[in-house]
Amino acid sequence: MSDPTPVLDDLRDESEELDRLVADLPEERWHGPTPAPGWSIAHQIAHLAWTDRSALAAVTDPDGFGALVEQAVAAPDSFVDRGAEEGAARPPDALLAEWREGRAALRKALGAAPPGARFPWYGPPMSAASMATGRLMETWAHGQDVADALGVARTPTPRLRHIVRIGVRARDFAFLTHQLAPPTEEFRIEVVAPDGGTVWAYGPEDAAQRVTGPALDFCLLVTRRAHRADLAVRAHGPDADRWLDIAQAFAGPPGAGRTPGSAGDPGGARP
Structure with missing residues (x-):
C-alpha cells in the first residue's frame, strides 16, 4: 500500500x-x-x-x-x-x-x-x-496553460516524474480512446529527468519498441500541451510512433490538442 x-x-x-x-x-x-x-x-x-x-x-x-x-x-x-x-x-x-x-x-x-x-x-x-497524483498532473497541465498565457517559462522539477508515470501507465487507454487495439508488447520508456543526468525508465530493457526524450517534453506530450513536432520525444518502432500521436495522461476525450508551432500561443488548441 x-x-x-x-x-x-x-x-x-x-x-x-x-x-x-x-x-x-x-x-x-x-x-x-x-x-x-x-x-x-x-x-x-x-x-x-x-x-x-x-x-x-x-x-x-x-x-x-x-x-x-x-x-x-x-x-x-x-x-x-x-x-x-x-x-x-x-x-x-x-x-x-x-x-x-x-x-x-x-x-x-x-x-x-x-x-x-x-x-x-x-x-x-x-x-x-x-x-x-492525478490532481498533481492536472494542476501542472492547467498551470502550463496559465504560464503560456502569461509568457512565463517554468523551471521543470522532479515532480514531473508523477506525470511521466501516469502517461506511461495510460498507454493502452490512449489506444482504446481512439478505437485502436493496444499493442500486445510492452515499450521501453526512457526519459531524462530535469537534472539532465538521471534517466527515468519504464518497461523491459530489451523491448523492441522504445520512446526516449526529455521528461519535460514527454509530459507536455501526454498532457497534450504541445504537438510532438515541437518536442524532442522520439519513437523507435511503428507502434511506439503511433502512440506519440495519440498519447494522453488524462481521462476523457482527447480533444484537438495543440497544432505544430502553437506551444506558448494563447490561441492554440488543446483538450
Missing part, C-alpha cells in the same frame, strides 16, 4: 507554484485568453477548484459524489465547461480563496484516508496516492 504523503507534498508544492503565478494578477489578466479555446486564466483556476471539490466529495461524501457522476453522465460534453464557467464568473479574489481552501481540505482528507482505501472517481476507483 502506497504512502500518499510524498505525492501530497508534491501536489502542495505544484499548487503553490501556480498560486504564485496568479496571486497578484490584475483582474483584467484573469480574463485574458489561454491555450484552451474559450477559457481564460479564471476558467483554468475555476476548473482546478471544481475538480478539487469533486475529489473531496469522492473521499468524504460518496453519495454526494454519485450525484456528480450522474450529472456527468447526463451532460458528458458540457459538465466540465459548465463548472469552469460558473467559477470563472466569480471575482478573482473569491475564486482564488475557494481554490486555496478546497485544495487544503482535499490534502487533509487524503492524508487522513485509511491505508488501502479506494475512492470512486469518473473512471476506476482510486487510492489516496493515485488521486493525489
